[in-house]
Amino acid sequence: MNKWQEFRQASRMHFVPLMAICVIQGTLAAWVWNEQFSLWIALVTMIGSCAAHIFSMMINDLWDYRSGADQAAYESDEAISTDSGYLTSGKWDERTFELVTWAMLGIALACAVLLYFVSGWGVLLLGGLGCFLALFYVVPPIRYGYAGKGTSEFAHVLSFGVFPVMGSYYVQTGHFDIRLWLLSLPMGLLTTLTFFNHHFLHWKTDRQVGKRTLVVMWGERKSFRFSVFLLILALLSIALCAVARVIPVYAVIVLLAALPLCRMYTKMKPSHRNLQTHQQLLWLSLRTSLQFGALIIVAQLVSRWIGT
Template structure:
């Protein structure tokens, strides 16, 4: 494969919209509520956010490989692996993979440094927090993604909801507000749902490797109940945003994006084979991206009318 295809596969480039949509939301919110939009700063934020997300994907693979989790996943029959497979299958050397991983972090830090010059040094707290969350999600000594006490879910919500929405809003306005915090709830919770649901694909391998995700701790049946609750909370927060005038009423059209995952849940049993969760993953990804896109479009419509 060519280098670009290799990079996309190694970094799992296809899921990058779950980071870019929150950045768009925060920037659109700044334009609608404060009347300010700086294309250059938006572009730098966009590039930095993309690099940070891809770094998160790759450092996760790097340490899951070092911790033996991905190797165990390859050995466990009848499960679906979610890592890129570039390390566990020997496609790339660990040294090459690590160099590419840290290069992405360097791009994200450089973008953060540029933004701090134009928007304020406070943005560096977002850069530092994002880097630490991404690294210690799987790296020792913290490895909070392995601890199964809700730490990883809280981290995902912060990294893919609160921080990109509030951070991109700050970049544009130079100030903080409760509105972007509330705006981050639906997409942040839906992305948390997406990351939670992906554990169903390989929870038995995680159990063997000592990775105590909530699916491992609670078991499949209870984790499925929580998954549904998280979906309902996500869309309830959308309604709250409308009621508090953060979003216009026609943003409620985003509720329609809940239909595909609800349909998938109805086809699942209390215990399912690993591949049965692939449609749930696809529906969760679509719900997160489409809901966020409709929210951003609704805000733009509000601005122009």
């Protein structure tokens, strides 16, 4: 295995397209609504945003490893670990993993500084808030991701929806638009749903090591109902975007992409829910999120081409 393949696995790069989709949506909004587009700004924005996303996942893995949460999941028959496995298996030593993690933050900050000189104060505002949320999700003394009060879910909506969509639009135009709040909701909510569903795979071992997620605080049954609620909110946000003409009305066809996920939820009766079905739900949530995002991008492009 070459170094690039190792990095892809250690960074869990299969989740990065969630961030890339948000950046593309915000960039396309600037082009469609304002006819403003700079390729090099878009590339720097994409690199910085994806580096920040990788940093957030790797710093999460690093502190979960240090807290014992990931090791507990690996050693338990009642959990499936969702980390990269590069620390718990010893593929990378802690020092190497830490250096790569902070390097990702360095790349993100370098891109933010460059974009600040090009576009203005909004870059520092959104970038600073994003870095704060990524760092202190698991890092002491704040560790808001372990609070068990919905703070992590709210942060996911912001970090993987609102901030990248608004930021990628801002660097192209130099201003914000109220419509961006609506445009960011579908991906923000679907990404939050995906990350929320991964907690079902190791909530019992999370509880043992003091990791307080909503699933730990509420238990599996109540948390599963909340997962359904998140999906409903995401679907309603698509309809809201279409009604508000943030996306073209015909873009509601993207709702069809949610049918497999909806069927999965209806099949997961209490007696049929286990680690394997929750694992299937996680990956189906990720696939649905990517499909939604890609279809919204197609709708944005079509609206640009046909002028509606």
